Amino acid sequence: MPKLFSRSTPPKPASLLRQSLTREHGFEPLRVEGDIPEELAGTLYRNGPGLYECFGHPYSHLFEGDGAVCALRLEHGQALGAHRVVVGEGLRQERLAQKPLYGFNAPWWRRVAANFQKKLKNTGNTSVVVWQDKLYALMEAALPIEISQADLATIGETDLGAVTAAFSAxxxxxxxxxxxxxxxxxxxxxxxxxxxxLPASGRARLLHSVPLKYPVMLHDFIASERYLVFLVSPVKVNPLRAMLSIPPFEKLFRWDPREGTEVIVVPIDEPERTVRFHTDPFFQFHFANAFDVGDDIVVDFVRYKNFDVLSGLGVEEVDLDTSYVRATITPSTMAYRSEPLAKRCEFPRLHPAQQGREHSHVWMVSQSENPVGDAPDADQLVCLDIASGHQRRFQFADGQRTSEPVFVPRANEQQPNPRDGHVLSLVFDPASRTSYWAVFAAESFEDGPVARLWFDHHVPTTFHGVWAPASSA
Ligand SMILES: [Fe+2]
Structure with a gap:
């Protein structure tokens, strides 16, 4: 029988990655092991849930955590690190009240009232974006929160002049x-x-609004140079549970494969000519890229068979039962076909100059495709060469946990070159109970990091990050 109006059941944290941060600070020197590549100049910002409880009440799911932004700044051969909680309006109110006011830990009457008033706690806990030289923390269902690039202090929520309700992560x-x-x-x-x-200069604008058949959970989409592509999986929001705020978190959503996955293709220059049709049901959190080939759109993403992944996140280590898939969509005939290119991977990233056009390489977090002899959950980074299918891998030792690899191009390169440049990832080391930034040379990353830049504390799970070159840092 569901626990109506009860407080949530605390999860069993898998590791320090699922435990709250222990120290907040602005930029300070990190301990350097190896050599910092001289040409790397800029800041990598990352975001994820940094607080896992509110005044002694544990959150029931990873996705409820309050955001914390961490950063690596490389300048003049020095490595500086920073780490700070995103203090949205909800958390600010809770700190004043010294108790939970939102989510499953709040008294049931308060959370139901908040839902009816559409007052959602903006945790800003998922990713970051830099737009027109300003940094914002993002979550899926709320407005952006501006963050100071000087010390990661929270500046405040903004609608960017255009956002009506939410701005995804x-x-x-x-x-x-x-x-x-x-x-x-x-x-x-x-x-x-x-x-x-959001143009590089000028004002943000609402480009188009597409009515959906039912309320869904939708995490990501992708853009080619001509189209915006949405693959809307049949993850229905349960309106009654959501309105009455009935735990657990994962039961706010219901997988309904009978509906299939809806393909929505929006021409950027003619959004009123949107094409939509259905294909077989599957789920995806993340896309890698999309590009146009004649009348077709090629879309690369990480596919899950269903939505079972949600309940495992945050409680235990996740077995990546996924495929990196290449789909070809023909809007004129409403055709969709796909083929897998790799297995057991997530968090795809590529050379930023190849976004929206044909890409040659993709970098991902991965687990061994042939785990015999390996620890089955050992973290790896993989670089997939799309043309040859060749994969280069680096496996972290001793239970270390890596995050999404962010590709940083060489400054002043003439043509995008994903074989050159660097790859940065934040790694948790359970032996020392601290985290470090791993800096890889792209051309030889399977040999391991050329530098490790250590915090003196752990950084809880981060999902996504962005590199801001020195000129915009
Ligand atoms: Fe994501």
Missing amino acids: HPHEVPARRAIYNFGLRYGRQTLLDIYE
Whole structure:
């Protein structure tokens, strides 16, 4: 029998990665092991849940945690690190009240009232974006929160001049259009998929709104130079449980494979000519890229068979039962076909100049495709050469946990060269109970990091990050 209106059941943390941060600080020198590549100049910002409880009450799911932004700044051959909680308005109120006011830990009458008033706690806990030289922390269902690039202090929530309800945590930049695209879901009597354009200069605007058949959970989308592509999996929001705020978190959503996955293709220059149709049901958190080939759109993403992954996150180590998939979509005939290119991977990233156009390499977190003889859950980074299918891997030792690899191009390169440049990842080392930034040379990354830049504390789970070159840092 469900525990109506009860407080949530505390999860059993798998490791320090699922435990709250122990120290906040602005930029300070990190301990350097190895050699910092001289040409690396800029800041890598990452974000994820940094607080796992509120005044003694543990959150029931990883996704409820309050955000914490961490950063690596490389300048003048020095490595500086910073780490700070995102203090949204909800957390600020809770700190004043000294008790939980939102989520499953709040008294049931308070959380139901908050839901009716559409007052959601903006945790800013998922990713970051830099737009027009300002840094924002993002979560899926709320407005961006501006963060100071000087010391990671929270500045405050903003609608960027255009956002009606929410701004998802997965904006995508299309260099050829000199713009960033993103979406937000607006729940109500009719659920709307709001699509935004953030130009490199000038104002943000609402590009288009697409009505959806039912309220869904939608994490990511992708952009080519001509199209925005949404693969809307049949993950239905349970409106009664959501409105009455009935735990657990994962039961706020219901997987309904009978609905299939809806393919929505929005032409950027003619959004009113949106094409939509259905294909077989599957789930995805993350896309790698999309590009146009004649009348087709090629879309690379990480596919899950269903939505079972949600309940495992945050409680135990996740077995990556996924495929890196290449789909080809033909809007004119509403055709969708796909083929797997790799297995057991997540968090795909690529050379930023290849976004929206054909890419040659993709970098991912992975687990061994042939785990015999290996620890089955050992973390790896993999670089997939798309043309040859060749994979280069680096496996972390001693239970170390890696995060999404962020590719940093060489400064002033003439053509995008994903074989050159560097790859940065944040790694947790359970032996020392601390975290470090791993710096890899792209051309030889399977040999291991050329530098490790150590915090003197652990950094809880981070999901996504962005590299801001020194000129915009
Ligand atoms: Fe994500």
